[in-house]
Amino acid sequence: xxITPIDTSALDKxxxxxxxxxxxxxxxxAMQDRFLKLLVAQLNNQDPMNPLDNAQMTTQMxxxxxxxxxxxxxxxxxxxxxxxxxMQQIQGISLIGRSxxxxxxxxxxxxxxxxxxxxxxxxxxxxxxxxxxxxxxxxDSIDMGAQESGRxxxxxxxxxxxxxxxxxxxxxxxxNGGETTVKATPLTQSQVLATGTKAGALxxxxxxxxxxxxxxxxxxx
Numbered sequence: 223x224x225i226t227p228i229d230t231s232a233l234d235k236x237x238x239x240x241x242x243x244x245x246x247x248x249x250x251x252a253m254q255d256r257f258l259k260l261l262v263a264q265l266n267n268q269d270p271m272n273p274l275d276n277a278q279m280t281t282q283m284x285x286x287x288x289x290x291x292x293x294x295x296x297x298x299x300x301x302x303x304x305x306x307x308x309m310q311q312i313q314g315i316s317l318i319g320r321s322x323x324x325x326x327x328x329x330x331x332x333x334x335x336x337x338x339x340x341x342x343x344x345x346x347x348x349x350x351x352x353x354x355x356x357x358x359x360x361x362d363s364i365d366m367g368a369q370e371s372g373r374x375x376x377x378x379x380x381x382x383x384x385x386x387x388x389x390x391x392x393x394x395x396x397x398n399g400g401e402t403t404v405k406a407t408p409l410t411q412s413q414v415l416a417t418g419t420k421a422g423a424l425x426x427x428x429x430x431x432x433x434x435x436x437x438x439x440x441x442x443x
Contacts, residue, residue, distance in 0.1 A: 257286045310419075310423075310424040310436070311417070311419070311424065313424070313436075314417030314424045314426065314436065315417060317414045317417065317426065317442065318414050318415070318416065318417065319413065319414065320413070320414055320442060320443065321411050321412065321413050321414075321442075321443040322411075322412060322413075322414055322426065322428070322439045322440075322441065322442050322443065323339060323409045323410065323411055323439065323440040323441040323442075323443065324409065324410055324412065324428070324432075324434045324438055324439055324440055325407060325408065325409060325410070325438065325440065326408060326409065326410030326412075326430075326432075327391040327392055327393060327408040327410065328390075328391060328392075328410045328412075328430060329353075329378070329387075329390065329391075329392055329410075330410075330411045330412075331380065331387050331388075334379065334380050334381035335377055335378070335379065335380065336353070336377065336378040336379075336380045336387065336390070337375065337376070337377050337378075337411070338351070338375065338376055338378070338392050338408070338409070338410075338411075339373060339374065339375045339376075339408075339409040339411065340373075340374055340376075340394045340406050340407060340408045340409055341372065341373050341374075341406070341407040341409065341440070342369055342370070342371045342372060342373075342374060342396060342404060342405075342406055343371065343404060343405035343406070343407075344371045344404050344405075345368075345369070345370050345371050345398075345404075346368065346369055346371075346396035346397060346398055346404040346406075347368045347397065347398050347399055348367070348368070348396065348397050348398075348399070349365075349366040349367065349368070349369045349374070349394065349395075349396045349406070350363060350364065350365055350366065350394070350395050350396075351363065351364040351366060351376050351378075351392055351393070351394050352364075352392065352393050352394075352395070353378055353390055353391075353392050354390070354391050354392065354393060355385070355389065355390065355391075356389050356391065361383060361390065362378065362383075364376055364378060369396070373409075373441075378392075392408060393408065394406035394408055409440055409441075410430070411443065412428035412429055412430050412432070413428065413429040414426050414427070414428060414429075415427050415428065415429055418433075420435070423435055423436065423437065424436035426439065
């Protein structure tokens with residue numbers, strides 16, 4: 223079928239007012255309206271001896287419906303992403319002043335007692351916590367014996383230690399005898415001072431000077 227070329231300048235002029243309030247390249251209604259105008263113009267300019275048949279018209283209608291549907295879906299997903307970001311920020315603000323757990327080997331101190339937590343991937347027959355300096359020197363050790371899998375906590379009497387307690391770290395070794403080790407993930411308790419975003423993800427600024435992604439928070443106390 224041969225079709226006479228169509229001058230769409232009149233259509234564009236008619237859409238000038240609408241374009242001021244919405245972007246025809248992204249608004250599904252504007253795209254559909256433009257398509258219908260072009261289709262009407264095409265029908266008016268078709269060859270009377272070889273008119274557009276029903277199958278061709280149906281195909282074009284199906285194509286515009288598909289494009290419009292995809293554009294509507296994109297706008298819906300964008301709106302949901304914006305709402306999710308807002309909800310994350312509100313949730314982050316509610317955490318300011320609270321304590322959270324994240325992966326780390328620092329202890330929290332209250333008076334002369336140091337406290338720490340860790341996660342055991344499986345049950346272990348022998349669990350030991352070592353208190354070490356930044357250089358790796360062992361200051362003290364705590365034999366916790368057999369422990370079930372899950373989150374475990376310990377306390378350490380720091381009254382005899384004369385150095386800077388804030389510099390101390392802890393490490394956990396767990397095994398089931400011999401060379402069979404059990405994974406132990408150390409956890410640090412910190413207070414949330416502020417919140418922010420990075421690459422669209424919520425971040426928390428902690429009182430130990432670090433910043434963690436909210437997705438990496440292991441628990442809220």
